[in-house]
Amino acid sequence: MAVALQKAKMATRINYVVQGSVRGHVSNHRTLEAAIKSMHKDWDSCSKLGGGSYSDAKIYEVLHGASGATGRQQLQAVDIDEE
Numbered sequence: 001m002a003v004a005l006q007k008a009k010m011a012t013r014i015n016y017v018v019q020g021s022v023r024g025h026v027s028n029h030r031t032l033e034a035a036i037k038s039m040h041k042d043w044d045s046c047s048k049l050g051g052g053s054y055s056d057a058k059i060y061e062v063l064h065g066a067s068g069a070t071g072r073q074q075l076q077a078v079d080i081d082e083e
Helices: 002-011 032-047
Strands: 016-020 024-029 058-067 073-077
Antiparallel strands (some): 016 058
């Protein structure tokens, strides 16, 4: 029973967050690939709004086991090589 619970916790573990300082929270993901797709979709959706709209969303990796003075999970920006 404990092994099944551990596997369930691992399956739902959030490893990446897509968010922006102006845009706010966009999505949570287990894989970097999914986070990249979400970020690109958000960029495309915002640019289609017109009027100079854009998304400042970026990908952040959740540093599991690390928490700041507020007790919140620490995030580290992920540098994506976009060509």
